[in-house]
Every structure is written in structure tokens, then in C-alpha cells.
Amino acid sequence: MATASALSKKEVPVCIKWMTEPDMPEVLKIEEKSFEYPWTEKEFRQCLKERNFFFQRVGLAAEYRQKVVGFVIYESSQSRIFILNLAVHPDFRRKEVGKQIIKQLINKLHPERKKKIFVEVRETNLPAQLFFHQMGFWAICIVRGFYQDYCPEDLYLMQYSLEK
Numbered sequence: 001m002a003t004a005s006a007l008s009k010k011e012v013p014v015c016i017k018w019m020t021e022p023d024m025p026e027v028l029k030i031e032e033k034s035f036e037y038p039w040t041e042k043e044f045r046q047c048l049k050e051r052n053f054f055f056q057r058v059g060l061a062a063e064y065r066q067k068v069v070g071f072v073i074y075e076s077s078q079s080r081i082f083i084l085n086l087a088v089h090p091d092f093r094r095k096e097v098g099k100q101i102i103k104q105l106i107n108k109l110h111p112e113r114k115k116k117i118f119v120e121v122r123e124t125n126l127p128a129q130l131f132f133h134q135m136g137f138w139a140i141c142i143v144r145g146f147y148q149d150y151c152p153e154d155l156y157l158m159q160y161s162l163e164k
Contacts, residue, residue, distance in 0.1 A: 016063075019060055019071060023068050027061065054078075059072070069088065078113060086119070102135045122154075137159060
């Protein structure tokens with residue numbers, strides 16, 4: 001993996017593709033480096049298998065030089081997209097990888113059908129809050145004590161909407 005110093009401060013162009021089985025080891029490494037309470041491989045697999053009449057869950061991987069440098073797991077229904085997990089490898093943060101992933105999701109919206117994207121962010125995750133705000137998301141509610149199973153934090157529900 002290229003180091004942060006080896007990369008310019010500018011945008012790193014990535015190829016965003018469907019997440020596949022061979023991507024899983026790199027996705028798990030990014031997850032471990034990104035979160036205090038990372039998803040396990042079993043949780044990833046269970047999440048991606050789940051689908052029904054109302055929604056499907058999808059994984060996308062962002063590749064740079066054939067290496068996964070970021071990913072998103074989202075739930076897509078007829079009217080909305082709900083981001084379940086998003087992470088970028090630490091060496092590729094501030095290189096607009098996350099922006100390219102979010103722009104891919106925004107491109108899936110349609111003014112007559114799927115108009116909104118939602119994401120949940122921990123109250124102490126200020127970098128994520130600022131990132132999503134910069135991408136046009138707004139906090140629409142606070143859920144007190146949401147994460148009480150493993151930490152005493154609130155959740156901010158943020159929304160991007162085509163309806164301004």
C-alpha cells in the first residue's frame with residue numbers, strides 16, 4: 001500500500017466497483033484501522049446476504065491501482081439509500097476517495113423515486129459529521145443513548161436530499 005507521503009494532496013482517482021469476495025481481506029483491514037468497534041467478517045457477510053422485497057444491501061469498493069482503498073455498504077429501497085458502513089484506508093483519507101464514493105451514491109438518486117440518502121454517525125465522530133456536512137448532508141435528529149450496548153453515545157441521523 002502506498003504511504004500517505006507518497007501520494008499527492010490532490011484527489012486520488014478511484015474505480016468504484018461492486019464489492020466481490022476477493023475484496024474482503026482488504027475491506028476487513030480498512031474496517032479494523034477505521035473503527036473502535038469494527039464489523040467482523042461474519043457481520044459483513046450476513047449484512048450483504050440480507051435482502052427482501054423492500055430493500056437490498058449492496059457493497060461497493062473503491063480501488064486505486066488494483067488495491068481496495070475504501071468501501072461502502074448501503075441499503076437501497078425504492079425511495080431511499082441508507083449508508084450502513086463507509087470507510088477509507090488511513091493512507092487515502094483527505095484524497096477525496098470518500099467524496100467519490102458518496103458522489104456515486106448521489107448519482108443513484110432520482111427526483112421522482114429515490115430522493116434521499118441517510119447515514120447514522122456517532123456523536124463523537126466529528127470528522128464523519130464534517131465530511132457528510134461538506135457533502136450536503138444535514139443532521140435531522142439525535143437518538144439519545146443509541147450505542148448503549150458498547151458505549152454511552154448518542155447517534156446523529158444525517159440526511160442528503162434532492163429536495164432542497
